[in-house]
Each structure stands twice: as C-alpha cells, then as structure tokens.
Amino acid sequence: MAENASFREDAEEGSSNSRKPFLHTGSWYRMGSRQGSLMDRLGSSSAQVLRDSSISVVFCTLVAALGPIQFGFTCGYSSPTQDDIIADLGLSISEFSFFGSLSNVGAMVGAIASGQIAEYIGRKGSLMIASIPNIIGWLIISFAKDSSFLYMGRLLEGFGVGVISFVVPVYIAEIAPQNMRGALGSVNQLSVTIGLMLAYLFGLFVHWRTLAVLGILPCTILIPGLFFIPESPRWLAKMGLMEDFETSLQVLRGFETDISVEVNEIKRSVGTTTRRSAVRFADLKRRQYWFPLMIGIGLLVLQQFSGINGVLFYASNIFKAAGISSSNVATFSLGAIQVVATAVTTWLLDKAGRRLLLIISTSAITLSLLVVAVAFYLKVTISEDSRLYPFLSILSLMGLVAFVIAFSLGLGAIPWIIMSEILPVNIKGLAGSVATLANWLTSWVVTMTANLLLSWSSGGTFTLYTIVSAFTVLFVVKFVPETKGRTLEEIQWSFR
Incomplete structure (x- = not known):
C-alpha cells in the first residue's frame, strides 16, 4: 500500500x-x-x-487462450487413446463411449455454474477456479486402475471446460476494442483447435497415461498468467467498481489514450445495473433479452448437431471405417488443417463479417457432409475388390477434411463470439449459462451417440448431420444479425 x-x-x-x-x-x-x-x-x-493498446489486449487474450487449449486437449484425448485404454483396462466400446461423453456431462454442470461464478468473482477468478478441477482430473486419469477413476477424472475435466467455454469468449469480447473483437474472439476457437491438434500429435508417440499428464500443462501455465492480466472492465463497471473499471480500461487501451467516450458509453449501458441486482428467468421473457438468447442458443446447439464433436472425438475410428490404414496420422493431419483454417478465420472475421462467414461455412458444411454420406452409402453397395472402392475411401476422406475446414471457417468460432456480443451485460451470467448448457447438452448427445450411430450406419449418420446443417443455413439467413464494427453497447441497444 x-x-x-x-x-x-x-x-x-x-x-x-x-x-x-x-x-x-x-x-x-x-x-x-x-x-x-x-x-x-x-x-x-x-x-x-502494457504501453500499447493492441499489445496489451493481445497479451491478455493469449493468456486467457490457454483455457481453450485445455478445452481442445480434453476433446481430442479420446481419439488417439481409444484402442490402448480399451486394451489396458478391459473396457467395451460402449464403456469407452461413456468415458468420452462424460466430459460433456461435467461441462453441463460447469456451464450451469459458470454464469454465477463469473458474475460474483469475475472472469479471472472463474478461470482460476476452472483450472483446478482440470489439473486434478488429468492426474486421476493418468493413475487410473479401472473405469471408475477414468470416469471421475473425465467429469472433473468437463466441469473445468464448461466454465472455460463460457468465460473465455465473454472475457475476450469485453476487453477487445470493436475493430479487433472478431479477430481476438476467434482466438478462442483457434486455441481449441491447437489443443485438439496437440492431443492428436502427442497421442502418436506417448502412452495414454503420459498423454494425460501432458494435459495438465495449459492450466498450470494459465494460473500464474492470470496474475498479469486485468479484470474485464465491463464486469467491474457492472459491479459498481468504477475506479477499478477505469484502471482496467485505461491499461487495455493504452496509458495515453483518451478513454472518456468509451467510459461514458459503458457507464450508460450498465447504469441500471447494480452489484446487488438479481436477474430472474422471468426477465428473459422481454424481447430485448429472449431474442438475442434465442439466437445464441440456436447457434450453439446447431453447431454441435453438425456432428463435429462426434467426428473429432472418434476421428481415428471413422478413418478406419473409411478404409484409411494410417488412421492416427490422418487424424493428426485433420487437426493441423483445422488449426490453419481457424487461423484464416481469425484474419477474415473483422473484414468479411460474422454473418457472411456463417452462411458460407454452413453451406459448405452441408455439401461436404453430403459427399461423406454418399461415399459411405456407396462403399456398402460395392465389393472391396472393385476399382471404385479406393476412390470412395479417398472421397470420404476429402469430404471429412472439407467438413472440418468449412466448420473452422465460421461455425466453429462465430457462435461463441456472437453469444458473447449480443447478450446484455446484466443478463450475461444467467443467459450465457443457459446458452452454454444447451451447447454442452447437445455435445453430450452427439458424442454419446456417434459411435453407436456409426456402428448402425456410417452413411445414415452423416445424412442426419447433413439435414441439420441445411437447417442451420436457413437459421443464419433468417435470424442472425451482423455485429462487425459495432460496440457491444450498440449491438445490445439494437435489440430494444
């Protein structure tokens, strides 16, 4: 002092x-x-x-992005480890599918809690809390002797991931200037894809227990990193901590930047909200709240029903079914392609806009899933000795790659960005928890059913995903607004 x-x-x-x-x-x-x-x-x-505005915001974003790397590593862990875990612990396919899906169950619990945690202790405190069960969960998995330890560790990981999946995009949206918000917001999804790729890469070389130990690293770096970044200025303003709010905003924008206009705009936006104000479910019936919440939930649910997590969780088995011999290498290549495609999205978001990229992305997803479905249907009808059979394997592989690229170009990153942009600050905790819960609930349904559906019919599975993706195109065209180049306050006022 x-x-x-x-x-x-x-x-x-x-x-x-x-x-x-x-x-x-x-x-x-x-x-x-x-x-x-x-x-x-x-x-x-x-x-x-912290002297320069852009450097300050980018640094804060990169620290927060360690959380989504943990998120991606958790999602990717089950793909390269499936055969080894089943062999070592004597699990059945359905037991391993249950293990894979439990991260989503834990994430649902984390999603329910995330809004209240983020409201009462802030965005930074929430990330600190989320890191601890992640670390414990990975340690439990690494020393697991039977399925019960696997399940317990996966649930703990999922809880942490559920909190992270809500808090990180919200934090980035609240600290970023409007001209950088799209690019910085997409860093969240870019980090998820990096985590996936790292899980696929290390899974090629290390035992599943060692891979679980490596999963600890992102959160062990995140915890000390949180001491070097500011709290969200909009959360501080909402809590009535006006002195700290101006500190946070000044450091984020640069010490010599005049922040008076932005300060007044944020104060006006949160003017009716006090630290003790309580938002109830009944309040969500007002159009200014239910309409953006409907858009946020719709995008996050449809994102999962595209089947992306079913593909990413069990990519190696899908490639085997497609006739690809080096399935783990193909899975890693898929992860690397996803990173590159998401990086392109980071560059495009503040240029092309959210809505246009979503329309392009969802249309391309529909076409690529249709190609995969047709390829799998044809593989069933012809002999393995046919000259056409290898071509169909290549076609299904190309369709899956195209699907992941198309997903990464829009539907992967943008729903989280739009959710964090359109929800008013005074209901963001409650409404954001509901939207994140909906996302993880559908993710659980997809990951729990993916292996079973693929065993039933690979072509039928991808046909179902194709139908949902076609509906997503219509949803985006009809309901989703463009948020590029507008402040959070302008976006939220537009719903009034």
Whole structure:
C-alpha cells in the first residue's frame, strides 16, 4: 500500500490535470495520466508490454487462450487413446463411449455454474477456479486402475471446460476494442483447435497415461498468467467498481489514450445495473433479452448437431471405417488443417463479417457432409475388390477434411463470439449459462451417440448431420444479425 500511495503522490505532483488514480489487485498499479513517472517506478517488462493498446489486449487474450487449449486437449484425448485404454483396462466400446461423453456431462454442470461464478468473482477468478478441477482430473486419469477413476477424472475435466467455454469468449469480447473483437474472439476457437491438434500429435508417440499428464500443462501455465492480466472492465463497471473499471480500461487501451467516450458509453449501458441486482428467468421473457438468447442458443446447439464433436472425438475410428490404414496420422493431419483454417478465420472475421462467414461455412458444411454420406452409402453397395472402392475411401476422406475446414471457417468460432456480443451485460451470467448448457447438452448427445450411430450406419449418420446443417443455413439467413464494427453497447441497444 505504501507503493500505491507513492504512485498517487507522483500523479498529483506531476500534473494538475492528472486523472484520478486507479487501483486493481494482483499485478495492477495505481497510475496518473503521466506515464513517465509510473514507468520509472515500475521498471518492469510487464509494464512495457502494457504501453500499447493492441499489445496489451493481445497479451491478455493469449493468456486467457490457454483455457481453450485445455478445452481442445480434453476433446481430442479420446481419439488417439481409444484402442490402448480399451486394451489396458478391459473396457467395451460402449464403456469407452461413456468415458468420452462424460466430459460433456461435467461441462453441463460447469456451464450451469459458470454464469454465477463469473458474475460474483469475475472472469479471472472463474478461470482460476476452472483450472483446478482440470489439473486434478488429468492426474486421476493418468493413475487410473479401472473405469471408475477414468470416469471421475473425465467429469472433473468437463466441469473445468464448461466454465472455460463460457468465460473465455465473454472475457475476450469485453476487453477487445470493436475493430479487433472478431479477430481476438476467434482466438478462442483457434486455441481449441491447437489443443485438439496437440492431443492428436502427442497421442502418436506417448502412452495414454503420459498423454494425460501432458494435459495438465495449459492450466498450470494459465494460473500464474492470470496474475498479469486485468479484470474485464465491463464486469467491474457492472459491479459498481468504477475506479477499478477505469484502471482496467485505461491499461487495455493504452496509458495515453483518451478513454472518456468509451467510459461514458459503458457507464450508460450498465447504469441500471447494480452489484446487488438479481436477474430472474422471468426477465428473459422481454424481447430485448429472449431474442438475442434465442439466437445464441440456436447457434450453439446447431453447431454441435453438425456432428463435429462426434467426428473429432472418434476421428481415428471413422478413418478406419473409411478404409484409411494410417488412421492416427490422418487424424493428426485433420487437426493441423483445422488449426490453419481457424487461423484464416481469425484474419477474415473483422473484414468479411460474422454473418457472411456463417452462411458460407454452413453451406459448405452441408455439401461436404453430403459427399461423406454418399461415399459411405456407396462403399456398402460395392465389393472391396472393385476399382471404385479406393476412390470412395479417398472421397470420404476429402469430404471429412472439407467438413472440418468449412466448420473452422465460421461455425466453429462465430457462435461463441456472437453469444458473447449480443447478450446484455446484466443478463450475461444467467443467459450465457443457459446458452452454454444447451451447447454442452447437445455435445453430450452427439458424442454419446456417434459411435453407436456409426456402428448402425456410417452413411445414415452423416445424412442426419447433413439435414441439420441445411437447417442451420436457413437459421443464419433468417435470424442472425451482423455485429462487425459495432460496440457491444450498440449491438445490445439494437435489440430494444
């Protein structure tokens, strides 16, 4: 506190026009508008990083993105490990499918809790809480002697992932300036794909127990990283912590940036919300709330019913069914392609816009899934000795690759971005929990049924996914607004 007091004195002595000094806990600082005195006292590399607005926001985004890497690693873990875990622990296919789907069950519980956790202890505190069960869960899996330990560890991982899946896109949307919000928001999905790819890659070389130990790394880095990033300024404003709110926004936008316009806009947006205000389910009946919530839930549910998690969780087995001999290598290649495609989305989002990319993405998904369905149907009707059989294997592989690319170009990242953009700040905790719960519930349905459906009929499975994807195109065209280039407050006012 003595150091904080000296910062205040420097600010007062340095200029009669100094802004009121701010306070934030952790690695934050009180500061005046004169940057020189503060920088001299801090003398640290972290303060240098936070000088520039874009560098500051990108740094905060990259730290938060460690959470989605954990998310992706959890999703990808079951694909390369299926055969080894079944052999080592004597599981059946249905027991392993149950293990794979339990992360979604845990995520549903995490989703229910995530809104309230994020509202009462903030976005940073939520990520801290989410990291702990993830670490414990991976340790339990790595030492598992039977299926009960596997199930327990998977549930704990899922809980952490459920909280992360809500909090990270919300945090990024709330700290990003409007001209960078699309690109930074898509970093969430990019990180998920990186986590998937790493699980596929390491799964080629290491035992499943060692792979579980490697799963601990993202969260063990995230926990100390959280001490070096600010809390969401919009959450601070909503909680009535106006001094800390201005601190957070000033550091995110740069020490010499005039933030008065943005400060006033955010204050006006949260003006009717107090720290003790309670939002009830009955409040969601108002159009300004139910309509954006309907869009958010619709996109997140349809995202999962495209079948993406069924493909990613059990990619190796799908490739085997398609006649690909090196199925694990093909799975890793699929993960690498997904990373590249999502990186392209990161570049395109603030240029092409959310709505256009969603229409292109969902249309391409529908076509690629149709190709896969047709290829699997034809494989059943012809002999393996036929010259056409290898071609159909290649066609199904190309269709799956096209599906993952198309998904990554829009439907993977954009629903989470739009959900975090269109929900008003005073209902974001409750409504965001509902939307995230809906996403994980449908994800559980897909992952629980994918193996069983594929055993029934590969062609029939992908036909079902094709029909849902065609409906998604219509949903986007009819209901989804464009949010590119608009502040969060402008977007939320538009629903009134």
